[in-house]
Amino acid sequence: MSGKVSGVKGMNDLLPPDSSVWQHVEQTVRELFARFGYQEVRTPVVEDTALFVRSVGEATDIVGKEMYTFEDKGGRSLSLRPEGTAPAARAYIEHAVANQEPVTRWFYMGPMFRYERMKTGRYRQFHQIGAEAYGASEAAQDVELMDMVVQLLEALELKDISLNLNSLGDETCRPAYQEQLVAYLQAHRDELCADCQARLERNPLRVLDCKNERCQAVVAASPDIQTFLCEPCRAHFDEVKRKLDLLGIHYVVNPRMVRGLDYYTRTAFEFIASHPALGTASTVGGGGRYDRLVKQLGGPDVPAVGVALGLERLCLLLASEAGRYAAPPDLFVAFADAAAAEQGFVLVSRLRKAGLRVEFDPRGGSLKSQMKRADRTHARYALVLGENELASGKGQLKPMQGGEPIPVALDEVAAALVTR
RNA sequence: GCGACCAUAGCUCAAUUGGUUAGAGCACUGGACUGUGACUCCAGGGGUUACCGGUUCAACUCCGGUUGGUCGCCCCA
Known part of the structure; x- marks a missing residue:
């Protein structure tokens, strides 16, 4: 690149x-x-x-x-x-x-x-x-x-x-053991791999766990540290x-x-x-x-x-x-129009302050695309805010896994979600 | 440090023994459905085929190098 x-x-x-x-x-x-x-x-x-x-x-x-x-x-x-x-x-x-x-x-x-x-x-x-x-x-x-x-x-x-x-x-x-081990390995020096011959001088204990078969055969009969x-x-x-x-x-x-x-x-x-x-x-x-x-x-x-x-x-x-430990949002809020986006922005902030995981799409866009995002985030619930909701002060919590929507007053959303 | 294999879209992979404009699934965006996701269908964006050079009328394809990745040796977490 x-x-x-x-x-x-x-x-x-x-x-x-x-x-x-x-x-x-x-x-x-x-x-x-x-x-x-x-x-x-x-x-x-x-x-x-x-x-x-x-x-x-x-x-x-x-x-x-x-x-x-x-x-x-x-x-x-x-x-x-x-x-x-x-x-x-x-x-x-x-x-x-x-x-x-x-x-x-x-x-x-x-x-x-x-x-x-x-x-x-x-x-x-x-x-x-x-x-x-x-x-x-x-x-x-x-x-x-x-x-x-x-x-x-x-x-x-x-x-x-x-x-x-x-x-x-x-x-x-350990010194006594090491001495015995080196003496033993020296006697079998030519049976050891090249690496182990070098280890003999620098770090003899390492010969013990060499994976080489021939070295293992030598090591099998070597002095046992346990007895030392x-x-x-x-x-x-x-x-x-x-x-x-x-x-x-x-x-x-x-x-x-x-x-x-x-x-x-x-x-x-x-x-x-x-x-x-x-x-x-x-x-x-x-x-x-x-x-x-x-x-x-x-x-x-x-x-x-x-x-x-x-x-x-x-x-x-x-x-x-992988993915099993990622915590999904409790709620995704979607906005139907600009007025709802304005007030919803405040609602989202309040819900987060109340301890809920809440997401929304800052780009806005069609309701459909916002709902798509809600689905992709694996949010447990979605809430749509529009003219009707703002006028009545009530909305519907939609369970994204399926099931009946739950009617809820907009200022009681946090309470409603905490118990679910 | 030694050896083997690999490299195409964000991901997983195609592309007839070198031959038009490099395709598909998934993912992403939009639409069918003008206030409601998933399933279905349609459309769209996205590639200097890792990089550099060579062979050839022609290279994703062959050759060399570089970089990166995978696997074994070694070692360790």
Whole structure:
């Protein structure tokens, strides 16, 4: 399209009626998360590049090759946020929130940016719903978060989403495991794919969830992290599982599940959907515990656990419902002549002030065309204003789904509609 | 970053192996029905066939490039 402007690749517009699906999800989130005591935090879309390098990890794909990084006019290296946990932790530290309350529960919703090749459910600007809980190292906190996600999925009536669970250990036990794992993988180096051979040096844990068949065969006989967990990590993991059982939440322990961010310790989990609309983008959400991150970023030694959900992916699962959430007007007012348009304009304003959803056609036009518009908007009722109505002060509420018109005094329209 | 496929009206798709003026359904506007939507019928508006170049008497059709989209690898939300 020469001469025409177009949007940036991988960054999408959201138009009605699709936007109503998003609003439904967002509204459900706000209501449910409030029940769990999570309050909204909003941080800038741009952060100091170093924040992500130090938290997400230099060796990760996200930081290594997916960030939108640029220099501002002051020569600072800034990046569009690729995820929400690090910015939230930064705000938590910067405002010394730990000094004001022992436990902090935050949620956020907003755009994230990663420069990636696009496919179904994956975009360069995408939106995450995240929740973070600071200050509690207990398993109950991990499970509360998972419970909240499970309840959200239920509220959205999403089915067939399974919870995968793993423990990645901590700084006490993970090094020993990693050492054993690397030793084992080195011994089988030539059986691994090229990518995994590179991972061996940079990020050995990632070899575990390589999809390559030959790598899987190697991994199948690799040391199991579960057997390496130190006593505190084992106890924590057991407690997480026990409390999930207590709440009747089903989960699958997957010792191969490794998340793509470096800051996770102990609990890691993923919500995975088996739905054709998502293609191979089956993860709708994931999270875990990051007990070292706050301190690592220069804050106090505060444990934390968090989760992030992909808004686009949730909406893809709801896509067949598009339009179902858009609220139609209660009333459409049509005008038969100029005098009616004048007085009707005032009536419409009054009805809206009274809390009703009311529409009219500002262009006027034939009654017929106005009624057509009334039909198209799916208004519940239509009211025609003309000489007769203005003279008598009475009109007829016409049910657009069919049925007998309801006689009503013009100054009682609001009252009549509220009760219907 | 690698590989495969695709691109025609706002949407979903046609257009006889290259051949007059690129069509239909839906949507939009108006009319049949001069104060009443839907169903029916009639009419109308809407296209540089994604863009740029090439082959040819002739290109929506064939070739190359660009851009965008889809799918897999990778990765993740």
